[in-house]
Amino acid sequence: MGSEAQELRFLLIPLMSQSHLLPFTGMAKHLAAHGVSVTVVMTPLNALRYKSVLDHARTLGLAIHFLTLPFPCKEAGLPEGCENIDSLPSSDLMTAFFDASNMLQGPLEKRLEAMEDKPSCIVTDICFPWTTDVALKFGLPRIVFHTISCFTLLCSHSISRSDVMGRVKGDDEPFVVPGLPDKIEFTKAQLPQMMKDGLDDLEDLLDTFKAAELTADGVLVNSFEKLEKNYVKCYQKVVKKLWCIGPLSLSPGVDSAKLDRGNKPSIDPNRCLDWLDSRDPKSVLYVCFGSLCHVSASQLVELALGLEASRCCFMWVIRKGDHSQELEKWLSEYGFEERTPGRGLIIRGWAPQVMILSHPSVGGFMTHCGWNSTLEAVTAGVPMITWPMFAEQFYNEKQIVQVLRIGVSLGVRRPAEWGEEEKGGVMVSREAVQHAIGRLMDEGEEGAERRLRVKELGEAARRAVEEGGSSYLNMSLMIHYVRKMQNRKRSMTRLMRHY
Ligand code: UDP
Numbered sequence: 001m002g003s004e005a006q007e008l009r010f011l012l013i014p015l016m017s018q019s020h021l022l023p024f025t026g027m028a029k030h031l032a033a034h035g036v037s038v039t040v041v042m043t044p045l046n047a048l049r050y051k052s053v054l055d056h057a058r059t060l061g062l063a064i065h066f067l068t069l070p071f072p073c074k075e076a077g078l079p080e081g082c083e084n085i086d087s088l089p090s091s092d093l094m095t096a097f098f099d100a101s102n103m104l105q106g107p108l109e110k111r112l113e114a115m116e117d118k119p120s121c122i123v124t125d126i127c128f129p130w131t132t133d134v135a136l137k138f139g140l141p142r143i144v145f146h147t148i149s150c151f152t153l154l155c156s157h158s159i160s161r162s163d164v165m166g167r168v169k170g171d172d173e174p175f176v177v178p179g180l181p182d183k184i185e186f187t188k189a190q191l192p193q194m195m196k197d198g199l200d201d202l203e204d205l206l207d208t209f210k211a212a213e214l215t216a217d218g219v220l221v222n223s224f225e226k227l228e229k230n231y232v233k234c235y236q237k238v239v240k241k242l243w244c245i246g247p248l249s250l251s252p253g254v255d256s257a258k259l260d261r262g263n264k265p266s267i268d269p270n271r272c273l274d275w276l277d278s279r280d281p282k283s284v285l286y287v288c289f290g291s292l293c294h295v296s297a298s299q300l301v302e303l304a305l306g307l308e309a310s311r312c313c314f315m316w317v318i319r320k321g322d323h324s325q326e327l328e329k330w331l332s333e334y335g336f337e338e339r340t341p342g343r344g345l346i347i348r349g350w351a352p353q354v355m356i357l358s359h360p361s362v363g364g365f366m367t368h369c370g371w372n373s374t375l376e377a378v379t380a381g382v383p384m385i386t387w388p389m390f391a392e393q394f395y396n397e398k399q400i401v402q403v404l405r406i407g408v409s410l411g412v413r414r415p416a417e418w419g420e421e422e423k424g425g426v427m428v429s430r431e432a433v434q435h436a437i438g439r440l441m442d443e444g445e446e447g448a449e450r451r452l453r454v455k456e457l458g459e460a461a462r463r464a465v466e467e468g469g470s471s472y473l474n475m476s477l478m479i480h481y482v483r484k485m486q487n488r489k490r491s492m493t494r495l496m497r498h499y
Pocket of ligand 1: 018019022261288289290291292293317349350351352353354369370371372373374376
């Protein structure tokens with residue numbers, strides 16, 4: 001632990017969603033391992049879910065605490081207990097969820113006022129521009145943390161700063177993103193909702209986020225330099241300071257942290273490991289679409305038929321929200337599990353994903369391309385089949401398939417809107433699933449080269465977070481910078497008071 005870090009107290013403010021809480025709590029462990037005292041803002045139900053993080057911290061002697069604020073569900077018009085995006089019954093409640101999140105500002109300020117030992121710095125989610133005011137009020141440096149890649153950040157920045165979108169006719173006309181190190185094409189349909197014009201409210205919101213990022217004292221990204229060197233360099237020119245500190249799913253010195261991931265797995269991890277142990281190396285395809293995607297029952301049936309036809313071993317996670325009676329009825333009437341004896345394991349609910357991906361029997365990952373899942377696959381050296389669904393997932397797909405060349409695309413052309421599942425649409429056919437699995441798990445030259453590339457990236461990922469690695473050093477540099485900023489802000493505040 002560096003003396004540099006002594007007495008520094010970081011306050012982390014995450015969005016209450018699994019894909020934000022996981023990397024934020026991951027960062028808390030890394031910061032604490034550098035000797036910083038860390039407090040993470042939580043709400044009561046999320047604090048319960050993430051209690052294992054505190055338990056681990058205690059056993060390792062890491063200074064991690066939670067500051068728990070009641071989540072104003074009622075005031076924002078949310079059902080009681082909706083403290084995490086994954087518990088929203090409908091996407092229509094997204095705005096209410098953000099309203100509730102913004103209402104945390106007042107209670108947080110009150111708690112800060114009452115604190116004897118104020119934080120030295122705020123590390124905030126990009127979604128909370130109000131933290132600018134909190135930082136100003138308390139004279140604190142403010143660092144923004146991104147849970148997406150530099151590639152995505154740069155694509156998004158370049159598109160919004162150019163007039164390219166204005167020149168595109170229709171949703172499906174491809175255009176080249178200007179000013180990138182590689183030639184990357186998108187269609188308007190594939191861009192996150194916020195990037196599409198004509199939605200003034202969302203555009204305004206994006207501008208607010210951007211302004212809060214550009215005025216921040218620095219920016220942290222859950223990525224590592226070797227993964228996207230050219231994009232890191234380019235994005236460094238956009239913001240004041242940039243540090244890549246990932247992959248944050250790799251915990252400092254604790255293997256058990258693979259299970260310490262928010263939700264309790266819905267399957268006994270030992271059963272999972274026994275099943276994987278009984279398979280050949282690199283023979284299993286892991287299928288999981290993250291913590292938020294809703295997939296229609298008819299699309300899941302089509303996927304099941306593709307898995308069956310592929311003759312490949314698979315471990316398939318069916319999200320709690322997608323456990324429809326319709327799907328279960330089909331699975332049992334069709335006799336899906338009997339038709340794939342011994343080669344398929346279905347997990348209904350939450351899977352211990354990081355543990356599964358790091359098992360030597362896993363040879364491929366069919367993913368919705370969430371950034372955490374992508375990075376976890378890279379870290380484990382597992383190539384991917386890409387099935388982007390919404391948000392920035394189409395950017396991630398380009399990075400996986402075209403830039404890094406560690407994945408096979410299913411060729412999805414447009415996002416599935418939330419609520420689409422009710423319409424029962426099928427976007428990916430069983431043939432496409434079977435074909436992609438055949439290509440990914442292939443023993444031939446193309447598959448071998450892909451596996452080699454991702455294996456090397458996985459090794460680079462592990463080196464990055466080890467002592468002396470790029471992400472480790474970046475974390476130290478950021479801590480050093482915060483100390484300097486804190487001292488400067490303190491003297492400025494003293495000076496202002498004097499006058
Ligand atoms: N995850 C998990 N078990 C599951 C589903 C998801 O551990 O059954 C974790 C996964 O490891 C990742 C996160 O949840 O860290 C999902 O984040 P991602 O950015 O991939 O996707 P999102 O949930 O935002 O769509």
